[in-house]
Amino acid sequence: MAGTFTLRVVSPEGNVLKEEAEFVVLPGGNGEIGILPNHAPLISSIGIGVIRYTVNGKVQKIATSGGFVEVSDNKVTVLADTAEPGEKVDLDRALAAKERAEKRLTQREGIDIRRAELALLRALARINATQNQ
Template sequence: MAGTFNLVVVAPAGEVLNTEAEFVLAPGAEGELGILANHAPLIANLVIGVVRYTQDGKVEKIAISGGFMEVAQNKVTILADTAERAESIDVDRAEAAKERAEKRLREKQSETDMIRAEVALKRSLARLRATDKL
């Protein structure tokens, strides 16, 4: 059996998670990053997506909207712009945000609105993926 390591997820509002994990899969800027115990030191940029981690053989999920990940001395620290554990996500609210963003993209207002709508859509999709509703 593979070993475990400390996984800490922090957002501006405070610590979201501090636990022992067996595996982490994070949405890196260049693709997904898989981390096991005793991984080599690493610092990576994270993008909007879902962090998956395995704890006692069960996969858990956290939706993030970007940030950074540091791997050092058998510890993974994720500093996220925002982070929500799957069980705390309001699915109805996430679906409403997705619909609003899709509507804005269809209407094609100003360039700024398009960029904001694309980011909002990515965030809502990540939240829905974390809850397995997408």
């Protein structure tokens, strides 16, 4: 297909996605990374956030909690710590996790603050993956 590349997302649970995509945006460590067909070779870490990709003009989302991306030969391979397609996210559970993390962060005593911050970021990524563009 002209104007596309193979996007593959893999997590420890197995293959999450294999599609011919037109565009992908990844949550990089220092900002978002946008990839179009015929992108230059690249290896980078990715952070907690949402992978947005376009297939047949429709934007779809996957929540991720980090990992790595490799771009080579018109293939984008994401090795994610976790990867959850937006349509599979349990929104009530994600909202409850967000509330728990926010509550912990307001208390600030007797908790691991960094762990609570990361839990909040993961919950927000899962919530954002369910939202339409």
